[in-house]
Amino acid sequence: MDLSPTTNVGNIDRVLRIVVGLVLLSLVFIGPQTLWGLIGLVPLVTGLFRWCPVYSLLGMNSCSTAPRT
Numbered sequence: 001m002d003l004s005p006t007t008n009v010g011n012i013d014r015v016l017r018i019v020v021g022l023v024l025l026s027l028v029f030i031g032p033q034t035l036w037g038l039i040g041l042v043p044l045v046t047g048l049f050r051w052c053p054v055y056s057l058l059g060m061n062s063c064s065t066a067p068r069t
Contacts, residue, residue, distance in 0.1 A: 008055045009046060010062035017047030 009017065024040025027033070046052045055061065 007050045007063055008061045009050045009052050010064055013062040014047045014050055017043040021045070021047060 021040040021042070021044025024037050025044060027037030027040070028035065029037075031037075052060075
């Protein structure tokens with residue numbers, strides 16, 4: 001059984017995750033300046049690495065091509 005992560009986040013999904021992650025993360029520095037903005041790290045990291053653990057658990061894949069191994 002191969003446990004290495006494969007790409008399961010497509011290009012549009014990736015861009016949206018990075019943008020949402022940066023917007024949420026900016027809440028730490030501007031806006032209400034709360035630590036809740038650190039939640040933005042989750043979509044940012046999953047967008048940068050193109051792998052989402054929740055997608056893997058649910059068997060989802062937003063890539064238009066076959067996943068890389």
